[in-house]
Amino acid sequence: MRFLLRLLLRIQQLIGNHNQKAIRLTGVELGIGIGWRSEIDLTVERLEGVDFVEVIAENLHPPRLPESLTILRGRGLPVLPHGVSLGIGDAAPPSARRLAHLAACAEALQAPLVSEHLAFVRAGGMEAGHLLPVPRTREALDVVAENVRRAQDSLPVPLALENVAAIFGWPGDELTDAQFLTELVERTGVRLLIDVANLYTNQVNLGLPAVEALDGLPLESLAYVHVAGGYERDGIWHDTHTTSAPPQVLELLGELCARASPPGVLLEWDDDYPSDAVLADELGRIRKVVFHGP
Amino acid sequence: MSALLTIxxxxLVVLTFTTRSLLGRARRRRPPADLNGLSPYELAFLAGGARRAANTVLTVLARAGAVRVxxxxxxxPVYGAAPSPVPMEQAVLDLLAHSGGYRASDLRRALEAHPAMAGVVGSLHARRLLTSxxxxxxxxxxxxxxxxxxxxAxxxxxxxxxxxLLFGGLALLAGxxxxATLAxxxxxxxxxxGIGLLVHERRRHRSRASAHSSGVAFPVALYGLGASGDPELIGELSTSDSGSDSSGSCGSGSSCSSGSSCSSSSSSCGSSSGSSCGSSS
Structure with a gap:
């Protein structure tokens, strides 16, 4: 089955066809989810209305999964590995070891897909320690497309790439974020994880209109959506994942939902964890936007 | 003469046993105790010592959403949790705020040595519900x-x-x-x-519980963690004494978050002990 799915994707890449029906053959209806973190494992297990979770792949040891994830899997919840260190946007190909780890996570969790960031994280043996934006040039697109293909060949399930938040842009960009992602999808068939909080961050910090970006993105390739909160200081939006999503981010989610039906929407909360009740309210706010509009 | 010495x-045998009996009774029976307005944590200490008091406060705070298990x-700690006017509860919040997190067993130990617990003990002594x-x-x-x-001799x-010699030896042995017992x-x-109060409170709680459900504090104080009615909470609060590691996931201090890339070359939990993640971007 996996071979057939891969074959389908490859054919799709070759003929440059990314129509919605073909993409949906690999699609999974996920629902409303939350980022699983060990600090809130029991909370996530007990929250009502959690349809799927996402776990940071680098925090997993596939032969020995956390009990909580095993329990969630036992309940039939999809658990998606989410990588933060693959460096798909690096000049060098992604490391075989990191890809093997991501693949092992997907296998261990029986995940329907894995996700990573379209980010540049290391070069020449130096780690950036951040998810840096990729230069949006044609040359970079060639490199990233090749990196994505290598990753897809190593992974047992489809790969989704997330747009990142940035506080700077590289000089000499030739393409917009949407154009870059659209071409990447056309060339590779990679799926998209659209982080509306990151779109908002880029709007505030870089002046890139978020709704315009939504209009340009190939949303038929949407795998799922991230929602998160942050705060503004001195005119800079910090996408910290430590607060409730601001209304502007939820409005963007509404705009996205007006253009496409996202298979899943996931709340990210990474630190300063509030009470279970606050997290439940936050999921409720997201659910309301997804099903009833902003 | 021998008969007189035997008598x-x-x-002496009778004197020894009588003294033992009177002293033992006096040891437990003190002047009338003050039984009014006992807090759940005082009741918990009375019922099960410092461990029960610690488990009671942890259960209360967890169920109130003030701490996360x-x-x-x-x-x-739960971010944004309001401070508590109850010293035992505030003690837990303070300990967690300073450390960022504790295993339940370590938190119980820290709490047992905390002035708030001494306050509970002091109150029970003042009420003559605890022996010294x-x-x-x-x-x-x-x-x-x-x-x-x-x-x-x-x-x-x-x-x-x-x-x-026989009866004298018996009296000496009993003495x-x-x-040793009294010392x-x-x-x-x-x-x-104190024991009477516990019996009374348990009886009162049973009759009240049959009429309507009460909060979690008094049931746990009187009967222990099992009375919280939350099997997962009971399991997590009571199993960490073994010091086992947490489920194979990275501890909170070494995990990667989605807002940053893990910068160390290690990418799996098993080898990431030294990894730190960049700040969220």
């Missing part, structure tokens, strides 16, 4: 033992005969055992009033 020896018995070491009782019994020992040296520090155990 004296029997008298994760698998492996890992307890962390009774040095006066030991003194009385020591006198009885000393007199008996002199008698036995005197008989053995001056007028050895079976009857007095020494009583002395054992009966510290922070419920007095007779």
């Amino acid at each position: 004296v020896a029997v008298g 994760a698998r492996g018995g890992w307890i962390t 070491s009774p040095s006066g009782n030991v003194g009385v019994m020591s006198v009885v033992v000393a007199v008996t020992a002199l008698f036995v 005197g008989v053995a040296v001056l007028r050895p005969s079976a009857g007095p 020494l055992i009583s002395l 054992r520090p009966l510290h922070n155990e419920p007095t007779a009033d």
Whole structure:
């Protein structure tokens, strides 16, 4: 089955066809989810209305999964590995070891897909320690497309790439974020994880209109959506994942939902964890936007 | 003469046992206790000591959403939790705020040594619901033992005969055992009033519980964690004494978050002990 799915994707890449029906053959209806973190494992297990979770792949040891994830899997919840260190946007190909780890996570969790960031994280043996934006040039697109293909060949399930938040842009960009992602999808068939909080961050910090970006993105390739909160200081939006999503981010989610039906929407909360009740309210706010509009 | 000594020896046996009985009773029975307005944490200490009091406050705070219990018995503060006017509860919030997180077993230990717990104990002592070491009782019994020992020694040296030596020896043995028992520090155990209060509260709680459900504090205080009615919470709060690691996931100090890339070359939990993640971007 996996071979057939891969074959389908490859054919799709070759003929440059990314129509919605073909993409949906690999699609999974996920629902409303939350980022699983060990600090809130029991909370996530007990929250009502959690349809799927996402776990940071680098925090997993596939032969020995956390009990909580095993329990969630036992309940039939999809658990998606989410990588933060693959460096798909690096000049060098992604490391075989990191890809093997991501693949092992997907296998261990029986995940329907894995996700990573379209980010540049290391070069020449130096780690950036951040998810840096990729230069949006044609040359970079060639490199990233090749990196994505290598990753897809190593992974047992489809790969989704997330747009990142940035506080700077590289000089000499030739393409917009949407154009870059659209071409990447056309060339590779990679799926998209659209982080509306990151779109908002880029709007505030870089002046890139978020709704315009939504209009340009190939949303038929949407795998799922991230929602998160942050705060503004001195005119800079910090996408910290430590607060409730601001209304502007939820409005963007509404705009996205007006253009496409996202298979899943996931709340990210990474630190300063509030009470279970606050997290439940936050999921409720997201659910309301997804099903009833902003 | 031998008969007279035997009678004296029997008298010493009676004196020893009577003294033991009176002192033991006096040890548990103190002046009338103050039974009013006991907090759940005082009641918990009375019912199960410092551990029960600690488990009660942890359960109360967890159920109130003021602290978070994760698998492996890992307890962390809940961001935005309001401060508590109750010293025991605020003690837990302070400990977590300073450390960022505790295993349940370590948090219980820290709490047992906290001034808030001393406050609970002090209150129970002030209400005469807990015992303290009774040095006066030991003194009385020591006198009885000393007199008996002199008698036995005197008989053995001056007028050895079976009857007095037998009964005198018996009195001496009973006296020494009583002395050892009384000298054992009966510290922070419920007095007779304390035990009576517990019996009363349990009876009252059972009758109230049959009429309507009550909060979690008093059931856990009176009966222990099992009365919280939350099997997952019970499991996580009571299993971490073994010091086992948390479910194979990275501890909170070494995990990667989605807002940053993990910068160290290690990418799996098993080898990421030294990895730190960049700040969120």
